[in-house]
Amino acid sequence: MKKIIVQKYGGTSVANPQCIKNVARRVVATQKKGYNVVVVVSALGDTTDKLIELAKQITDTPSEREHDMLVSTGEQVSVALLAMAIHKLGYEAISFTGAQVGIITDTSFSKARLINVDGKKIKQHLAKGRIVIVAGFQGMTKNQEIATLGRGGSNLTAVALSKALGGCMCEMNTDVEGVFTADPRIVPKAQKIDYLSYDEMLEMSSLGSQVLQPRSVIFAKKFNVPIHVRSSFSKAAGTIILKEAKAMWEGVMISGVTLEKKEAKMTICDVPDKPGIAAKIFKILADAQINVDMIIQNISRTRRTDISFTVPKAELQKSLKTARDIVKKIKAEQVTFDENIAKVSIVGVGMKSHPGVAAKMFEVMADKKINIEMISTSEISISCVIAKKKAESVVKALHTAFGLDKKK
Amino acid sequence: MKKIIVQKYGGTSVANPQCIKNVARRVVATQKKGYNVVVVVSALGDTTDKLIELAKQITDTPSEREHDMLVSTGEQVSVALLAMAIHKLGYEAISFTGAQVGIITDTSFSKARLINVDGKKIKQHLAKGRIVIVAGFQGMTKNQEIATLGRGGSNLTAVALSKALGGCMCEMNTDVEGVFTADPRIVPKAQKIDYLSYDEMLEMSSLGSQVLQPRSVIFAKKFNVPIHVRSSFSKAAGTIILKEAKAMWEGVMISGVTLEKKEAKMTICDVPDKPGIAAKIFKILADAQINVDMIIQNISRTRRTDISFTVPKAELQKSLKTARDIVKKIKAEQVTFDENIAKVSIVGVGMKSHPGVAAKMFEVMADKKINIEMISTSEISISCVIAKKKAESVVKALHTAFGLDKKK
Numbered sequence: 001m002k003k004i005i006v007q008k009y010g011g012t013s014v015a016n017p018q019c020i021k022n023v024a025r026r027v028v029a030t031q032k033k034g035y036n037v038v039v040v041v042s043a044l045g046d047t048t049d050k051l052i053e054l055a056k057q058i059t060d061t062p063s064e065r066e067h068d069m070l071v072s073t074g075e076q077v078s079v080a081l082l083a084m085a086i087h088k089l090g091y092e093a094i095s096f097t098g099a100q101v102g103i104i105t106d107t108s109f110s111k112a113r114l115i116n117v118d119g120k121k122i123k124q125h126l127a128k129g130r131i132v133i134v135a136g137f138q139g140m141t142k143n144q145e146i147a148t149l150g151r152g153g154s155n156l157t158a159v160a161l162s163k164a165l166g167g168c169m170c171e172m173n174t175d176v177e178g179v180f181t182a183d184p185r186i187v188p189k190a191q192k193i194d195y196l197s198y199d200e201m202l203e204m205s206s207l208g209s210q211v212l213q214p215r216s217v218i219f220a221k222k223f224n225v226p227i228h229v230r231s232s233f234s235k236a237a238g239t240i241i242l243k244e245a246k247a248m249w250e251g252v253m254i255s256g257v258t259l260e261k262k263e264a265k266m267t268i269c270d271v272p273d274k275p276g277i278a279a280k281i282f283k284i285l286a287d288a289q290i291n292v293d294m295i296i297q298n299i300s301r302t303r304r305t306d307i308s309f310t311v312p313k314a315e316l317q318k319s320l321k322t323a324r325d326i327v328k329k330i331k332a333e334q335v336t337f338d339e340n341i342a343k344v345s346i347v348g349v350g351m352k353s354h355p356g357v358a359a360k361m362f363e364v365m366a367d368k369k370i371n372i373e374m375i376s377t378s379e380i381s382i383s384c385v386i387a388k389k390k391a392e393s394v395v396k397a398l399h400t401a402f403g404l405d406k407k408k
Numbered sequence: 409m410k411k412i413i414v415q416k417y418g419g420t421s422v423a424n425p426q427c428i429k430n431v432a433r434r435v436v437a438t439q440k441k442g443y444n445v446v447v448v449v450s451a452l453g454d455t456t457d458k459l460i461e462l463a464k465q466i467t468d469t470p471s472e473r474e475h476d477m478l479v480s481t482g483e484q485v486s487v488a489l490l491a492m493a494i495h496k497l498g499y500e501a502i503s504f505t506g507a508q509v510g511i512i513t514d515t516s517f518s519k520a521r522l523i524n525v526d527g528k529k530i531k532q533h534l535a536k537g538r539i540v541i542v543a544g545f546q547g548m549t550k551n552q553e554i555a556t557l558g559r560g561g562s563n564l565t566a567v568a569l570s571k572a573l574g575g576c577m578c579e580m581n582t583d584v585e586g587v588f589t590a591d592p593r594i595v596p597k598a599q600k601i602d603y604l605s606y607d608e609m610l611e612m613s614s615l616g617s618q619v620l621q622p623r624s625v626i627f628a629k630k631f632n633v634p635i636h637v638r639s640s641f642s643k644a645a646g647t648i649i650l651k652e653a654k655a656m657w658e659g660v661m662i663s664g665v666t667l668e669k670k671e672a673k674m675t676i677c678d679v680p681d682k683p684g685i686a687a688k689i690f691k692i693l694a695d696a697q698i699n700v701d702m703i704i705q706n707i708s709r710t711r712r713t714d715i716s717f718t719v720p721k722a723e724l725q726k727s728l729k730t731a732r733d734i735v736k737k738i739k740a741e742q743v744t745f746d747e748n749i750a751k752v753s754i755v756g757v758g759m760k761s762h763p764g765v766a767a768k769m770f771e772v773m774a775d776k777k778i779n780i781e782m783i784s785t786s787e788i789s790i791s792c793v794i795a796k797k798k799a800e801s802v803v804k805a806l807h808t809a810f811g812l813d814k815k816k
Contacts, residue, residue, distance in 0.1 A: 051485065057425035059496040060487055066495070069503050070488035073481035077459065080478035081466055087474070088467040095477050100552055144508055277523035 002125065004168040005030055008040040008158035009138065012175045013232035014078050017085075023232065026173070027131055031091065036126040038165065040081055040136045040158040043074025053173035054139035064109035068138070068148045072097070075135035075154070083134050089243070093131040093143045096121075099140035103157065107141045111150035114139065114219075119164035122152065134161060134320055152213025163223040170220070170227050172212065177231045177259075178238030179204060179211050181365060181404040182257040186392050189405040193255055194237070197244035200255050201227075203347040203381040207258040253357060254348030257398045259391055261342045263293060263310040266323055270333035273305040281307060281326055288322045290315050294343070294376045294385065308374060312387065341373065342391035345383040346398060358382050364401050370394060412534065412576040413438060416448040416544065416566035417728030419589050420583045421640035422486050423453035425493075431640065432493035435539055439499065444534040446573065448544045448566040449490055451482025471759035472517035476546070476556045480505070483543035490541050499541040504529075506780050507548035509540075511565065515549045522547065522627075527572035542569060553669070560621025567624045571631040578628065578635050580620065585639045587612060587619050589812040590665040594800050597813040601663055602645070609635075611755040611789040615666040615809035625649070628679070641796040652757055662756030662764060665806045667799055669750045671701060671718040673781065674731055678741035689715060689734055696730045698723050702751070702784045702793065716782060718793065721747060749781065750799035753791040754806060766790050778802060 007030065009023050023041075031037045051071050055062045062070075079095035086093035102118035117139075123130045136154025141147050149156050155172060162170035178202065182190040185401055196204070198221035205214050220227050220241070230238025271277060278297060285292055293310045311319045316339065323335040351357040361382055367374055374385035386394060399405060415438065416430050432451075439445045459479050463470045470478075487503035494501035503603060510526035525547075530540045544562025549555050557564050563580060570578035587609065589700040590598040604612070606629035613622050619637055628635050628649070638646025683784040686705060693700055701718045719727045724747065769790055773780055781792035794802060807813060 017462060020466060054425060054485070054489060055492055058428060058493045058793075062492045063495055066488045066491045066503060067506075069491070070485055073484045076481045076484075077462070080474045081462060083474045083477070084463055084470045087468045087471055095474060097477075146505075231572055 001035045001121075001127065002034055003035045004038060004149055004157050004165045005171060006038045006040060006162045006165065006168060007171045007173055008154055009173045009232055010154065010175070011042040011045050011048075013173055014041055014082065017081070018079075020081050020085050020290045023082060023104065023173075026091055027082075027086060028089050028091050031131060031292050037131050038122055038126070038161055039082065039131065039133045040154055040161065040174050041075060041078040042136050042154040043071075044081075047074040047077065065145060068109045068146050072135070072138040072146045072148055075137050079133045079135045086131055087131075091131060092129055094125055094137075095133040097135045098138035098157065099144070099146060101134050103134075103139035103160070105139035105141055105144070105147045105149065107145070107147065110372065112139060112141070112147035114149070114156070114160055115142075115231060117160040117162065117164040119166075122161070122165065142358065152215050155213055155216035156219060159220045159223075159225050159227065162225040163207065163219075163335055167223065167225055169224050172227060172229045173232035174211065175231065175233070175237060176211060176229075177234060178229050179209065179241075179256070181255065182395055182399050183209075183259060186259065187257070187396050187399045189399065191404060191406075193239050196239055196241045196255060197349050198241060199244065199380055200240045200347050200349055203345070203378065204256055204258055207260055207343070207345040207347065207383065209256070209258050252296065252348065253354045254346045254402045254404070255350070256347050256395040257395050257402070257404065258345045258347065259342060259395050260345070261391065263312055263341065263343060264313045264316050264339045265308060265310050265341045265385060266319060266335060267306055267308040268323060268327060268332050268335055269306050269317050270304050271307050272331060277330060278307065280330060284326050284329075285319070286324055288318065290319050290322060294373045294374055294383065296376070299309055310341075310343070311373070340388045341385050342388040343383050343385050344391055344394050344398065346402065347381045349380050351382070352379060360401065361398065364397050365394065368394060368397060409531075410442055410444045410571045412444045412446060413579060414446045414448060414566050414570045414573065415579045415581055416562060417581045417640055418562065418583070419450040419453055419456075421581055422490065425489070428486075428489050428493050431490060431581075432497055434486055434640065435494060436497050436499050439539060445539045446534070446569055447490065447539060448562055448569060449483060449486040450544050450562040451479075451543065452486055452489075453642045455482040457549045460759045473553060475519045476554050478541070480546045480554045480556055483545050487541045487543045494539055494541075499539060500537055501541055502533055503543075504542040506544045506565065507552070507554060509542050511542075511547035511568070513547035513549055513555045513557065515551070515553070515555065517553075517555050520549075520555035521545060522557070522564070522568055523550075525568040525572040526636055527569070527574070530569070530573065530619065530808075535788050541781065545802050560623050563621055563624035565613075567628045567631075567633050567635070570633040571627075575631065578633050579580055580635060580637045581640035582619065582637065583641070584637075585642060585644060586618060586637050587617065587649075587664070589663065590755065590803055590807050591617075591667060594667065595665070595804050595807045597807065599812060600816075601647050604647055604649045604663060605757050606649060607652065607788055608755050608757055609649045611753070611786065612664055612666055615668055615751070615753040615755065615789065615791065617664070617666050630778065638737060660756065661758040661762045662754045662810045662812070663758070665803050665810070665812070666753045666755065667750060668753070669796060669799065670721055671749065671751060672745055672747045673716060673718050673749050674725050674727060674730060674743060674745045675714050675716040675791060676735060676743055677714050678712050679715055680739060681711050683708050685738060686715065688738060692734050692737075693727070693730055696726065698727050698730060702782055702791065703785070704782045718749075718751070718782070749793050750796040751791050751793050752799055752802050752806065753789050754783035754810065755789045757788050759788060759790070768809065769804060769806065770803050773802065776802060776805060
């Protein structure tokens with residue numbers, strides 16, 4: 001049997017009939033190169049939002065089962081139209097809903113988890129020379145109810161099908177050319193990255209790069225599915241994400257610089273420094289559904305300490321209220337907050353074998369007279385919280401300092 | 409178990425969220441009266457047309473399988489929104505696609521025939537006190553592919569579910585108050601008919617009354633499913649259609665007067681009158697997919713005859729071309745046609761036991777100096793083709809002559 005490629009096209013790639021025809025041509029071109037092609041598509045442009053808007057006119061609290069029944073129609077429209085467009089070009093294609101093709105999920109409607117994905121039916125149709133088109137974002141519970149996979153669900157469908165079809169290449173066709181060393185709107189010299197490891201991609205996406213939702217990358221890493229992020233409007237190669245292979249990263253210290261401006265910093269001041277106090281604070285914040293990101297606690301010599309953390313700006317008011325309750329409960333002094341911060345990070349598997357990466361990063365900051373407010377590190381990333389107004393110039397400086405301005 | 413009612417709501421009854429909320433209130437009110445309610449809904453307003461328009465932008469000849477995949481989403485949106493609206497009122501409801509509820513069809517995509525409809529799953533949910541909502545117009549082939557039932561498909565779904573649920577009442581909620589003795593726009597004194605037999609309804613719908621597609625009535629007759637045609641915007645009773653019960657029609661000679669203006673008359677003149685010639689003519693017309701309605705052949709004394717028939721005006725050009733080919737083939741003289749005709753009919757099971765109904769009809773025509781061009785009769789109807797410009801006044805006169813102006 002010929003090699004299989006799974007191609008995923010997002011909402012902007014199938015925004016209207018003209019775009020769908022473009023996708024059809026790309027899919028057929030791939031088949032002509034000698035591949036068996038499986039296509040996963042999202043809903044047309046803003047279809048999902050429009051359906052949710054309809055539901056809102058009826059109720060503010062739709063049942064999640066019925067929500068899934070409703071929004072899953074968006075992808076069903078796309079697969080049918082894409083099949084028609086491929087037929088029009090004279091090629092064989094057949095469309096399926098997630099349910100029809102055996103994508104089985106649990107019953108957590110609107111954010112369902114995959115239980116099993118069966119590649120058998122798809123393989124039967126591929127063997128007949130057909131292009132197989134599968135609705136993204138959706139599956140079926142064991143009880144035959146329609147369930148959707150939540151944000152980034154179509155990417156997850158694509159990766160899961162790649163796995164089910166033997167770990168074949170999973171192309172994520174999107175509206176950007178790949179993953180870049182930095183946001184090109186901030187750093188004009190930003191370069192497209194040719195190869196990234198799963199872990200680097202995970203750090204990049206959780207640190208502010210919007211290209212891929214972490215969920216599909218975690219799944220791809222677990223089952224070693226190679227991902228190719230590329231533009232659906234160009235033939236150029238994009239970014240290939242795969243298992244860390246030492247040789248590929250030899251000499252590359254860091255892969256990219258990311259910037260996150262959507263967080264605010266909060267500090268609970270003069271906290272009694274006794275065992276269990278941090279646990280208490282973050283348990284209360286978690287119970288209030290607040291997504292805490294970085295956490296810093298200074299070492300204390302006085303049995304009192306300050307605890308700082310970052311939260312999404314969108315949750316700032318809720319967080320402040322909760323933090324003030326915490327201050328009373330634990331007998332701390334007060335809460336302060338700062339909205340004008342940004343988190344600048346460098347990511348790269350190379351830093352594991354290159355000592356001095358952190359020092360170099362701090363040096364760049366010092367040269368620009370920047371005060372670092374918080375630092376946090378993982379094995380393959382270093383993040384600094386600094387004043388927001390200086391963040392973009394720091395991103396540029398780091399991009400240059402780590403040699404990313406020139407194509408590797 | 410409580411009595412079951414199947415309620416069908418058409419596209420105009422669920423045209424927007426406001427309408428859907430109205431339907432939800434009606435459904436809940438029915439349940440409160442002590443019934444188990446199963447609801448069948450069509451797609452919102454012009455959704456189906458919009459989907460077909462999208463497909464047209466891609467291809468003029470969509471595959472029928474993919475067409476069904478596409479348009480079946482319309483009803484799926486409706487069922488989910490209606491379930492949400494019923495939940496909002498505080499009642500339990502659950503929505504299903506045709507496939508999920510076990511409506512099995514053959515593989516004639518876009519005009520599929522029902523093979524089997526299973527009421528088991530619906531009964532399980534009814535037994536839990538839920539309102540069950542089923543997407544109209546669609547089912548699933550044995551191979552789990554989505555197939556739609558063609559024009560009037562939602563009505564057929566409703567009748568088939570009534571049958572599967574033990575022959576319960578099937579309410580067709582629509583934008584008219586019921587079936588009328590004539591078109592109220594033509595005959596202001598037209599009355600809503602309380603009861604009609606299946607055969608009368610069939611004659612009425614095939615003779616130009618737009619209320620119910622014949623297909624669902626034929627199915628209802630076959631399985632003796634009672635139908636109640638009523639307005640979804642009023643509480644008034646509509647028209648109940650059921651098996652002919654002599655007592656109910658005692659004294660009622662005719663039930664309604666209908667008018668059909670969408671046909672044209674064609675005549676093939678001077679046809680050699682020999683065995684098999686009519687078969688030959690109508691075989692050629694059928695092969696050209698032309699829907700012939702009335703057929704009249706005069707008795708011939710000269711071994712030559714004229715054959716007249718009516719065809720839909722929309723197919724006139726195609727019919728003329730075909731008829732001219734026929735003239736050559738069978739060595740007839742020529743083809744003539746007349747677009748300015750109308751077919752006026754009277755319908756009623758009562759005419760079986762009342763001799764002289766036809767004579768009375770012709771008398772009304774004669775009083776108005778109208779030339780009858782064609783006559784055709786069935787056991788319960790008489791149709792006359794006359795000049796179109798006089799048709800509406802004839803309908804009014806017949807309505808009066810047969811005593812329909814006053815409520816029975």
